[in-house]
Amino acid sequence: MRLCKVCKAKAVIELPQHNTAFCREHFLAYFENQVRRAIQDFRMFTTEDRILVAVSGGKDSLVLWEVLLRLGYRADGLYIDLGIGDYSAASREKAEAFAAARGATLRIVSLKEQYDVTVPELARSLRRPACSGCGLAKRYLFNLEAEKGEYDVLATGHNLDDEAATLFGNVLHWNLEALRRQSPVLEAENGFRRKVKPLIRLTERETAAYAILTGIDYIVEECPHAVGARSHLYKELLNQLELHSPGAKRQFLLGFYERGRAAIEGATERPEVRPCKVCGQPTVAEVCSFCRMMQRVGVDEVRLMTAAGVE
Amino acid sequence: MRVIMRIPEKKEFTFSGPKKVREILRELKMNPEATLVIKGNTLLTLDDVVEDGEEIEVRSAISGG
Numbered sequence: 001m002r003l004c005k006v007c008k009a010k011a012v013i014e015l016p017q018h019n020t021a022f023c024r025e026h027f028l029a030y031f032e033n034q035v036r037r038a039i040q041d042f043r044m045f046t047t048e049d050r051i052l053v054a055v056s057g058g059k060d061s062l063v064l065w066e067v068l069l070r071l072g073y074r075a076d077g078l079y080i081d082l083g084i085g086d087y088s089a090a091s092r093e094k095a096e097a098f099a100a101a102r103g104a105t106l107r108i109v110s111l112k113e114q115y116d117v118t119v120p121e122l123a124r125s126l127r128r129p130a131c132s133g134c135g136l137a138k139r140y141l142f143n144l145e146a147e148k149g150e151y152d153v154l155a156t157g158h159n160l161d162d163e164a165a166t167l168f169g170n171v172l173h174w175n176l177e178a179l180r181r182q183s184p185v186l187e188a189e190n191g192f193r194r195k196v197k198p199l200i201r202l203t204e205r206e207t208a209a210y211a212i213l214t215g216i217d218y219i220v221e222e223c224p225h226a227v228g229a230r231s232h233l234y235k236e237l238l239n240q241l242e243l244h245s246p247g248a249k250r251q252f253l254l255g256f257y258e259r260g261r262a263a264i265e266g267a268t269e270r271p272e273v274r275p276c277k278v279c280g281q282p283t284v285a286e287v288c289s290f291c292r293m294m295q296r297v298g299v300d301e302v303r304l305m306t307a308a309g310v311e
Numbered sequence: 312m313r314v315i316m317r318i319p320e321k322k323e324f325t326f327s328g329p330k331k332v333r334e335i336l337r338e339l340k341m342n343p344e345a346t347l348v349i350k351g352n353t354l355l356t357l358d359d360v361v362e363d364g365e366e367i368e369v370r371s372a373i374s375g376g
Contacts, residue, residue, distance in 0.1 A: 002356045012354040016344070021356065058374060161373070205372040208347055209354060220317050222374055227319065235373050239345045 013209050016246035024213050031210050034201040035067045042184045044196040049152040051075040054142050055098075055106070057091030059211040059218040060157030062098050064199055066216060068155070069102060075155070080141050081110040082134055083118025084223060091219045098216065107149065109141055114307050115299050119225070125297045130225040133293060140290035144281060144308060146193040158197040161204040164253045165234035176268045184257060190273035191282035200257075203249065204235070279308035313366040314339070318374075328363035335361065336369070345373050 002011040004023035011021035022030055038044070045051055051068060055061045055077040068075040079095040082088050092108070099106035112118050119137070123130035146154045163182070170178045188194040199207060211218050226232075241248045275281065276288035278301055283289070291304050305311075314324040314335060326335060332348050332355045348355040349368040361367055 002358050011356050014356050024353065203344075203372075204374070205345060205347060208370065208372040212347065212349055212352070212354060215352065220370065222318060226374070232373065236342075236345070239342050239373070242344045243342055 012213065013206075015206070017203075017242070017250055019246070028210065028213060031202065031206060032067055032071065035064075035198050036071060038184065038198050038201045039196075042196070044155075044185055044198060045073070045153045045194075047072055047074070049074065050150070052107075052142075052146045052149060052151040052154050053077050054138070054154065054156045055079050055095045056157075057094035057219045058157070059216070060159050060162075060199060060204070060207050062094070062157075062216050062218050063207045063210050063214075064155060064157040065098070065104070066102075066214065067210075068198070069104060076105040076107060076149070076151070078107045078109070078142065078145050080138055081108060081112070082137070083110070083112045084120060084130075084225065087219075087221065087223055090221070094217060094219050107145060109145060111137060111141075115294055115303065117294070117297055117299060122293070122297060123225075126293065131229065134225070136290055136293060140281065140288070142195075143191075143193055144279075147191075148309060151193065153194045153196055155196050155198055157199055157207070159199045159202055159204050159207050160249060160253055161235050161238070162231070163197065163200050164238055164249045165231045167253055167256055168234045168238060169230065176264055179264050180261070180268050182256075183261065191275060191280075192273075200253070201250075278304050278310075280310050281308060312361050312363055315366065315368045316370070317368065318371055326361075328365065329360045331357070332359050332361065332367075333357040335367075339369060341369060341371070345371060347372055 002014055002021045003009065004011050004026050005020045006026040007023060009023040012024050013027050014021045051073055053061060053065045053068065053075050055065060065075055065077055077095065077099055079092060081092055095106060119130050119134045122133040126133060142154055167182060170182060184197045184200050186192070186195040238249050271284040273282045273284055276283045276291055277286050278291040279288065281288050294304055312326050312328045314326060316322040336343055336346060343357060347370050349370055355367065
């Protein structure tokens with residue numbers, strides 16, 4: 001029987017990457033400490049800052065919100081209803097129940113209510129994968145809502161596996177611009193709010209374990225559009241590597257942050273960012289890609305301006 | 312014992328016990344690095360033994376597009 005490294009009680013989880021095991025109590029303490037460390041090491045925010053957590057109803061974002069509240073941070077949630085049938089309905093319910101049980105503030109934006117379109121409709125009209133329109137809409141609305149609510153920082157639940165898989169894909173294609181931007185902290189600039197990823201020191205398995213051990217009711221089912229996503233394949237490959245070489249994922253990602261990023265910092269030119277002519281949100285084009293996408297599916301300019309709070 | 316999986320699709324398996332979690336995952340071809348084994352409201356480690364008549368859930372921890 002495996003014992004907890006700290007108290008020698010029966011362990012509930014092994015962490016081969018640290019060559020250790022913990023009981024429930026000491027795993028939760030370890031987990032929260034790793035979040036605290038990421039926040040401090042990368043100077044993400046302080047207890048003075050107002051934080052907006054992007055919440056999907058899945059394990060990572062709900063765990064992030066839970067830990068930030070436990071650590072005493074001022075964190076509100078933002079749920080974006082993408083209109084993906086039963087999946088969106090179920091995930092919204094999880095996010096709402098989580099917030100209600102803790103008396104926390106959850107802001108909700110519905111793509112259907114705000115723009116009269118859903119992610120599946122976007123995919124059909126544009127004839128492109130649902131994930132590309134979805135990702136674009138989420139990034140846009142996160143920034144817009146953080147601005148509207150005057151939040152100091154926007155936090156997302158990206159974990160070590162998410163970031164290692166993204167890094168793997170960026171290296172595979174030597175996408176230097178994406179590599180330059182891949183960071184635990186993106187500073188506020190040119191109309192973009194500050195963005196942070198406090199879970200980058202923790203694996204997906206660890207965040208799922210935290211959710212289960214603290215009784216967080218998250219949506220276990222996958223988004224129907226995510227099935228077969230390329231990032232899944234990268235995660236599987238990295239987990240195969242991890243099985244034979246524990247700690248490899250951590251070294252790959254944290255080593256990139258510590259040493260790799262600096263080496264490519266000046267390798268690409270930073271594109272000029274300006275306000276979108278329609279909605280005023282930051283973009284490198286005349287009209288931002290969100291407005292262009294919405295205009296292609298028939299959303300008119302007045303609606304885009306109104307939703308963005310532009311008069 | 313009953314072994315339940317919910318993702319990527321709902322499945323149910325029956326194994327005869329006692330059996331170590333490590334063996335169960337090996338037979339299901341699940342990578343322990345990407346998997347949690349849940350019993351009630353707690354988790355099992357690879358050396359834990361599951362007996363006949365018990366029920367566990369084997370859950371992939373990998374998600375997201």
